[in-house]
Amino acid sequence: MNHQLFNKFDLTTLLSLSFSASINELHERLSESGFGDFRPVHGFMFKCIIPNGATGVELSEYLGITKQAVSKMVDYLEKNGYVMRQSHPTDKRGKIIVLTERGWLVVKAKEKILSEIEGRWSENIGNERMQMLKEDLSKLISEENEGKLSPFVRLIW
Amino acid sequence: MNHQLFNKFDLTTLLSLSFSASINELHERLSESGFGDFRPVHGFMFKCIIPNGATGVELSEYLGITKQAVSKMVDYLEKNGYVMRQSHPTDKRGKIIVLTERGWLVVKAKEKILSEIEGRWSENIGNERMQMLKEDLSKLISEENEGKLSPFVRLIW
Protein backbone atom coordinates (compact mmCIF):
# COMPACT_ATOMS: atom_id res chain seq x y z
CA MET A 1 0.00 0.00 0.00
CA ASN A 2 1.47 3.27 -1.11
CA HIS A 3 -0.16 5.62 1.34
CA GLN A 4 3.15 7.46 1.28
CA LEU A 5 1.75 8.95 -1.90
CA PHE A 6 -0.76 10.88 0.17
CA ASN A 7 1.55 11.82 3.00
CA LYS A 8 2.68 14.98 1.28
CA PHE A 9 -0.82 16.44 1.55
CA ASP A 10 -1.71 19.05 4.11
CA LEU A 11 -4.16 18.14 6.85
CA THR A 12 -7.04 20.02 5.24
CA THR A 13 -6.71 18.02 2.03
CA LEU A 14 -6.51 14.76 3.97
CA LEU A 15 -9.67 15.66 5.86
CA SER A 16 -11.42 16.57 2.63
CA LEU A 17 -10.47 13.35 0.86
CA SER A 18 -11.28 11.05 3.74
CA PHE A 19 -14.60 12.77 4.31
CA SER A 20 -15.40 12.46 0.60
CA ALA A 21 -14.52 8.79 0.55
CA SER A 22 -16.84 8.12 3.44
CA ILE A 23 -19.74 10.17 2.15
CA ASN A 24 -19.43 8.77 -1.36
CA GLU A 25 -19.65 5.20 -0.17
CA LEU A 26 -22.52 6.02 2.19
CA HIS A 27 -24.67 7.52 -0.56
CA GLU A 28 -23.81 4.89 -3.14
CA ARG A 29 -25.01 2.26 -0.72
CA LEU A 30 -28.09 4.22 0.40
CA SER A 31 -28.96 4.54 -3.26
CA GLU A 32 -28.67 0.77 -3.71
CA SER A 33 -31.02 0.35 -0.73
CA GLY A 34 -33.73 2.40 -2.41
CA PHE A 35 -32.89 5.78 -0.89
CA GLY A 36 -31.56 7.37 -4.05
CA ASP A 37 -33.67 10.47 -3.45
CA PHE A 38 -32.00 11.06 -0.10
CA ARG A 39 -29.12 13.44 -0.72
CA PRO A 40 -26.02 14.21 1.35
CA VAL A 41 -27.36 17.61 2.46
CA HIS A 42 -30.33 15.99 4.16
CA GLY A 43 -28.35 13.94 6.65
CA PHE A 44 -27.16 16.82 8.75
CA MET A 45 -30.69 18.14 9.07
CA PHE A 46 -31.92 14.78 10.34
CA LYS A 47 -29.51 14.96 13.26
CA CYS A 48 -31.40 17.97 14.52
CA ILE A 49 -34.85 16.44 13.91
CA ILE A 50 -33.96 13.31 15.91
CA PRO A 51 -35.42 12.32 18.28
CA ASN A 52 -38.19 14.81 19.05
CA GLY A 53 -38.65 16.88 15.93
CA ALA A 54 -37.60 20.48 15.35
CA THR A 55 -39.08 23.73 14.09
CA GLY A 56 -37.93 25.40 10.90
CA VAL A 57 -36.13 28.12 12.79
CA GLU A 58 -34.29 25.60 14.95
CA LEU A 59 -33.17 23.77 11.82
CA SER A 60 -32.04 26.95 10.10
CA GLU A 61 -29.93 27.92 13.11
CA TYR A 62 -28.46 24.45 13.40
CA LEU A 63 -27.59 24.26 9.71
CA GLY A 64 -26.49 27.86 9.30
CA ILE A 65 -28.85 28.47 6.35
CA THR A 66 -31.95 30.65 5.99
CA LYS A 67 -35.37 29.47 7.11
CA GLN A 68 -36.53 29.81 3.50
CA ALA A 69 -33.91 27.29 2.40
CA VAL A 70 -35.02 24.97 5.20
CA SER A 71 -38.63 25.33 4.12
CA LYS A 72 -37.79 24.25 0.59
CA MET A 73 -35.73 21.31 1.83
CA VAL A 74 -38.63 20.21 4.03
CA ASP A 75 -40.98 20.50 1.02
CA TYR A 76 -38.72 18.08 -0.83
CA LEU A 77 -38.36 15.65 2.08
CA GLU A 78 -42.10 15.72 2.75
CA LYS A 79 -42.87 15.11 -0.92
CA ASN A 80 -40.54 12.10 -0.85
CA GLY A 81 -42.04 10.73 2.34
CA TYR A 82 -39.18 11.27 4.81
CA VAL A 83 -40.71 13.89 7.12
CA MET A 84 -44.06 15.39 8.12
CA ARG A 85 -45.03 18.86 9.31
CA GLN A 86 -47.09 18.73 12.50
CA SER A 87 -48.81 21.64 14.14
CA HIS A 88 -46.99 23.07 17.12
CA PRO A 89 -48.68 22.22 20.44
CA THR A 90 -48.44 25.72 21.94
CA ASP A 91 -47.57 28.11 19.12
CA LYS A 92 -50.15 28.31 16.35
CA ARG A 93 -47.63 29.94 13.99
CA GLY A 94 -45.14 27.13 14.38
CA LYS A 95 -44.80 23.68 12.89
CA ILE A 96 -42.80 20.75 14.12
CA ILE A 97 -40.96 18.68 11.56
CA VAL A 98 -40.78 14.99 12.48
CA LEU A 99 -39.55 11.84 10.79
CA THR A 100 -41.95 9.45 9.11
CA GLU A 101 -41.43 5.70 9.17
CA ARG A 102 -39.43 5.99 5.94
CA GLY A 103 -37.42 8.74 7.62
CA TRP A 104 -36.48 6.38 10.43
CA LEU A 105 -35.61 3.65 7.93
CA VAL A 106 -33.06 5.83 6.17
CA VAL A 107 -31.57 6.83 9.54
CA LYS A 108 -31.13 3.18 10.51
CA ALA A 109 -29.64 2.38 7.11
CA LYS A 110 -27.25 5.30 7.43
CA GLU A 111 -26.08 4.22 10.88
CA LYS A 112 -25.49 0.68 9.73
CA ILE A 113 -23.45 1.72 6.70
CA LEU A 114 -21.37 4.31 8.56
CA SER A 115 -20.53 1.86 11.33
CA GLU A 116 -19.50 -0.69 8.72
CA ILE A 117 -17.21 1.84 7.06
CA GLU A 118 -15.77 2.86 10.41
CA GLY A 119 -15.31 -0.82 11.31
CA ARG A 120 -13.45 -1.53 8.10
CA TRP A 121 -11.22 1.49 8.63
CA SER A 122 -10.57 0.34 12.21
CA GLU A 123 -9.31 -2.98 10.87
CA ASN A 124 -7.04 -1.06 8.54
CA ILE A 125 -5.32 1.23 11.04
CA GLY A 126 -6.12 -0.64 14.26
CA ASN A 127 -8.69 -0.02 16.98
CA GLU A 128 -6.41 2.00 19.21
CA ARG A 129 -5.36 4.29 16.41
CA MET A 130 -8.99 4.77 15.41
CA GLN A 131 -9.80 5.72 18.99
CA MET A 132 -6.94 8.22 19.03
CA LEU A 133 -7.99 9.63 15.68
CA LYS A 134 -11.53 10.30 16.86
CA GLU A 135 -10.29 11.78 20.12
CA ASP A 136 -7.90 14.11 18.32
CA LEU A 137 -10.48 15.26 15.80
CA SER A 138 -12.90 15.91 18.68
CA LYS A 139 -10.30 18.08 20.36
CA LEU A 140 -9.67 20.08 17.22
CA ILE A 141 -13.36 20.69 16.67
CA SER A 142 -13.98 21.72 20.25
CA GLU A 143 -11.04 24.11 20.10
CA GLU A 144 -12.42 25.73 16.97
CA ASN A 145 -16.00 25.93 18.18
CA GLU A 146 -15.22 26.66 21.82
CA GLY A 147 -17.25 23.67 22.84
CA LYS A 148 -20.48 24.24 20.99
CA LEU A 149 -21.64 22.84 17.69
CA SER A 150 -21.41 25.41 14.92
CA PRO A 151 -22.52 25.78 11.32
CA PHE A 152 -20.81 23.84 8.62
CA VAL A 153 -19.76 24.45 5.11
CA ARG A 154 -21.22 23.17 1.91
CA LEU A 155 -18.06 23.85 -0.04
CA ILE A 156 -14.69 22.26 -0.30
CA TRP A 157 -11.09 23.29 -0.75
CA MET B 1 -12.10 21.59 27.50
CA ASN B 2 -15.17 19.49 26.88
CA HIS B 3 -14.20 17.63 23.77
CA GLN B 4 -16.04 14.69 25.34
CA LEU B 5 -19.10 16.47 24.00
CA PHE B 6 -18.00 15.56 20.47
CA ASN B 7 -16.80 12.05 21.22
CA LYS B 8 -20.20 10.54 20.61
CA PHE B 9 -20.05 11.54 16.95
CA ASP B 10 -19.29 9.03 14.25
CA LEU B 11 -16.06 9.40 12.31
CA THR B 12 -17.78 10.85 9.25
CA THR B 13 -19.27 13.68 11.28
CA LEU B 14 -15.94 14.37 12.94
CA LEU B 15 -14.24 14.54 9.55
CA SER B 16 -16.94 16.87 8.27
CA LEU B 17 -16.73 19.24 11.21
CA SER B 18 -12.96 19.40 11.33
CA PHE B 19 -12.77 19.94 7.59
CA SER B 20 -15.36 22.73 7.86
CA ALA B 21 -13.50 24.41 10.68
CA SER B 22 -10.32 24.46 8.64
CA ILE B 23 -11.88 25.64 5.41
CA ASN B 24 -13.92 28.33 7.14
CA GLU B 25 -10.88 29.85 8.77
CA LEU B 26 -8.88 29.62 5.56
CA HIS B 27 -11.43 31.55 3.52
CA GLU B 28 -12.15 34.11 6.20
CA ARG B 29 -8.46 34.93 6.26
CA LEU B 30 -8.04 34.85 2.49
CA SER B 31 -10.92 37.30 2.32
CA GLU B 32 -9.17 39.62 4.76
CA SER B 33 -6.07 39.44 2.55
CA GLY B 34 -7.98 40.72 -0.46
CA PHE B 35 -8.92 37.39 -2.01
CA GLY B 36 -12.62 37.56 -1.23
CA ASP B 37 -13.49 36.58 -4.79
CA PHE B 38 -11.54 33.34 -4.43
CA ARG B 39 -13.99 30.68 -3.33
CA PRO B 40 -13.47 27.27 -1.71
CA VAL B 41 -14.27 25.37 -4.92
CA HIS B 42 -11.38 27.02 -6.73
CA GLY B 43 -8.68 25.66 -4.48
CA PHE B 44 -8.93 22.06 -5.55
CA MET B 45 -8.70 23.07 -9.18
CA PHE B 46 -5.50 25.00 -8.55
CA LYS B 47 -3.82 21.86 -7.29
CA CYS B 48 -4.20 20.39 -10.74
CA ILE B 49 -3.07 23.54 -12.54
CA ILE B 50 0.13 23.72 -10.47
CA PRO B 51 2.85 23.74 -11.58
CA ASN B 52 2.61 23.34 -15.35
CA GLY B 53 -0.97 24.20 -16.26
CA ALA B 54 -3.71 21.82 -17.32
CA THR B 55 -6.29 21.47 -20.06
CA GLY B 56 -10.02 21.72 -19.42
CA VAL B 57 -10.52 18.01 -19.85
CA GLU B 58 -7.72 17.20 -17.40
CA LEU B 59 -9.33 19.49 -14.85
CA SER B 60 -12.78 18.01 -15.34
CA GLU B 61 -11.43 14.49 -14.80
CA TYR B 62 -9.47 15.58 -11.74
CA LEU B 63 -12.43 17.38 -10.21
CA GLY B 64 -15.08 14.89 -11.26
CA ILE B 65 -17.25 17.56 -12.88
CA THR B 66 -18.16 18.21 -16.51
CA LYS B 67 -15.89 20.12 -18.85
CA GLN B 68 -18.69 22.70 -19.25
CA ALA B 69 -18.60 23.39 -15.53
CA VAL B 70 -14.83 23.73 -15.71
CA SER B 71 -15.14 26.14 -18.61
CA LYS B 72 -17.44 28.41 -16.62
CA MET B 73 -15.21 28.26 -13.56
CA VAL B 74 -12.23 29.21 -15.73
CA ASP B 75 -14.26 32.11 -17.19
CA TYR B 76 -14.77 33.38 -13.65
CA LEU B 77 -11.15 32.90 -12.58
CA GLU B 78 -9.88 34.53 -15.77
CA LYS B 79 -12.24 37.48 -15.31
CA ASN B 80 -10.92 37.90 -11.75
CA GLY B 81 -7.30 37.67 -12.82
CA TYR B 82 -6.29 34.33 -11.31
CA VAL B 83 -5.70 32.27 -14.47
CA MET B 84 -5.08 32.65 -18.21
CA ARG B 85 -5.99 30.46 -21.18
CA GLN B 86 -2.98 29.76 -23.39
CA SER B 87 -3.04 28.01 -26.73
CA HIS B 88 -1.91 24.40 -26.64
CA PRO B 89 1.51 23.89 -28.25
CA THR B 90 0.62 20.78 -30.27
CA ASP B 91 -3.19 20.52 -30.32
CA LYS B 92 -4.95 23.42 -32.01
CA ARG B 93 -8.27 22.46 -30.37
CA GLY B 94 -6.84 22.57 -26.89
CA LYS B 95 -6.03 25.33 -24.41
CA ILE B 96 -3.79 25.26 -21.39
CA ILE B 97 -4.94 26.97 -18.26
CA VAL B 98 -2.11 28.52 -16.23
CA LEU B 99 -1.86 30.69 -13.12
CA THR B 100 -1.27 34.41 -13.38
CA GLU B 101 0.84 36.30 -10.87
CA ARG B 102 -2.28 36.92 -8.79
CA GLY B 103 -2.99 33.19 -9.01
CA TRP B 104 0.38 32.42 -7.49
CA LEU B 105 -0.18 35.01 -4.76
CA VAL B 106 -3.35 33.32 -3.58
CA VAL B 107 -1.61 29.94 -3.61
CA LYS B 108 1.16 31.28 -1.41
CA ALA B 109 -1.36 32.90 0.93
CA LYS B 110 -3.32 29.65 1.14
CA GLU B 111 -0.22 27.62 2.00
CA LYS B 112 0.79 30.04 4.71
CA ILE B 113 -2.63 30.06 6.36
CA LEU B 114 -3.09 26.30 6.20
CA SER B 115 0.30 25.66 7.71
CA GLU B 116 -0.51 28.08 10.51
CA ILE B 117 -3.77 26.27 11.23
CA GLU B 118 -2.02 22.92 11.14
CA GLY B 119 0.66 24.29 13.45
CA ARG B 120 -1.86 25.52 15.96
CA TRP B 121 -3.64 22.19 15.90
CA SER B 122 -0.31 20.43 16.40
CA GLU B 123 0.25 22.45 19.56
CA ASN B 124 -3.20 21.37 20.72
CA ILE B 125 -2.90 17.61 20.28
CA GLY B 126 0.89 17.31 20.12
CA ASN B 127 3.27 16.82 17.22
CA GLU B 128 3.38 13.06 17.44
CA ARG B 129 -0.36 12.70 17.49
CA MET B 130 -0.63 15.06 14.52
CA GLN B 131 1.87 12.90 12.65
CA MET B 132 -0.15 9.79 13.48
CA LEU B 133 -3.38 11.49 12.47
CA LYS B 134 -2.04 12.40 9.06
CA GLU B 135 -0.56 8.96 8.56
CA ASP B 136 -3.84 7.26 9.46
CA LEU B 137 -5.92 9.50 7.23
CA SER B 138 -3.47 8.85 4.39
CA LYS B 139 -3.93 5.11 4.87
CA LEU B 140 -7.70 5.39 4.83
CA ILE B 141 -7.67 7.43 1.65
CA SER B 142 -5.28 5.12 -0.13
CA GLU B 143 -7.42 2.12 0.85
CA GLU B 144 -10.53 3.78 -0.56
CA ASN B 145 -8.91 4.97 -3.74
CA GLU B 146 -6.65 1.99 -4.26
CA GLY B 147 -3.70 4.29 -4.36
CA LYS B 148 -4.80 6.87 -6.89
CA LEU B 149 -6.33 10.28 -6.34
CA SER B 150 -10.05 10.29 -7.03
CA PRO B 151 -12.86 12.82 -7.39
CA PHE B 152 -14.30 14.52 -4.37
CA VAL B 153 -17.69 15.58 -3.22
CA ARG B 154 -19.19 19.02 -3.02
CA LEU B 155 -21.81 17.97 -0.54
CA ILE B 156 -21.89 17.07 3.08
CA TRP B 157 -23.55 14.59 5.35
Add this chain to the structure above:
DNA sequence: ACTATATAGTCAATCAAGTTGACTACATTA
Protein backbone atom coordinates in the same frame (compact mmCIF):
# COMPACT_ATOMS: atom_id res chain seq x y z
C1' DA C 1 -5.41 9.86 -49.07
C1' DC C 2 -10.04 10.03 -47.38
C1' DT C 3 -13.63 9.12 -44.79
C1' DA C 4 -15.16 7.77 -40.05
C1' DT C 5 -15.13 8.69 -35.69
C1' DA C 6 -13.35 10.71 -31.53
C1' DT C 7 -11.96 14.71 -28.80
C1' DA C 8 -11.44 19.86 -26.92
C1' DG C 9 -13.89 23.51 -25.99
C1' DT C 10 -18.07 26.61 -26.00
C1' DC C 11 -23.06 27.97 -26.13
C1' DA C 12 -27.71 27.54 -24.46
C1' DA C 13 -31.20 25.80 -21.55
C1' DT C 14 -32.18 23.65 -17.28
C1' DC C 15 -31.69 22.17 -12.38
C1' DA C 16 -30.51 22.25 -7.34
C1' DA C 17 -29.71 24.57 -3.38
C1' DG C 18 -28.87 28.49 -1.64
C1' DT C 19 -29.93 33.86 -1.18
C1' DT C 20 -32.91 38.49 -0.23
C1' DG C 21 -37.22 40.85 0.20
C1' DA C 22 -42.18 40.95 0.86
C1' DC C 23 -45.93 39.09 3.07
C1' DT C 24 -49.51 36.70 6.49
C1' DA C 25 -50.70 34.91 10.81
C1' DC C 26 -49.91 34.65 15.38
C1' DA C 27 -47.21 36.07 19.97
C1' DT C 28 -45.31 39.08 23.07
C1' DT C 29 -44.28 43.46 25.20
C1' DA C 30 -45.04 48.34 26.55
Add this chain to the structure above:
DNA sequence: TAATGTAGTCAACTTGATTGACTATATAGT
Protein backbone atom coordinates in the same frame (compact mmCIF):
# COMPACT_ATOMS: atom_id res chain seq x y z
C1' DT D 1 -54.77 47.32 23.14
C1' DA D 2 -51.43 49.04 20.13
C1' DA D 3 -46.69 48.28 18.61
C1' DT D 4 -43.32 45.26 17.74
C1' DG D 5 -41.37 40.67 17.09
C1' DT D 6 -41.40 35.87 15.29
C1' DA D 7 -42.65 31.44 12.34
C1' DG D 8 -43.39 30.16 8.10
C1' DT D 9 -44.26 30.75 3.03
C1' DC D 10 -44.10 32.94 -1.67
C1' DA D 11 -41.58 34.97 -5.46
C1' DA D 12 -37.51 36.44 -7.83
C1' DC D 13 -32.71 35.94 -8.20
C1' DT D 14 -27.71 33.77 -7.86
C1' DT D 15 -24.25 30.21 -8.17
C1' DG D 16 -22.37 26.08 -9.53
C1' DA D 17 -23.63 22.23 -11.31
C1' DT D 18 -26.07 19.42 -15.29
C1' DT D 19 -27.40 17.66 -20.38
C1' DG D 20 -27.61 18.41 -25.29
C1' DA D 21 -26.11 20.64 -29.46
C1' DC D 22 -22.50 22.54 -31.99
C1' DT D 23 -17.66 23.83 -34.23
C1' DA D 24 -13.04 22.90 -35.04
C1' DT D 25 -9.39 19.87 -35.03
C1' DA D 26 -7.18 15.04 -34.43
C1' DT D 27 -6.83 10.33 -35.16
C1' DA D 28 -7.92 5.63 -36.97
C1' DG D 29 -9.48 2.39 -40.58
C1' DT D 30 -9.79 1.14 -45.16
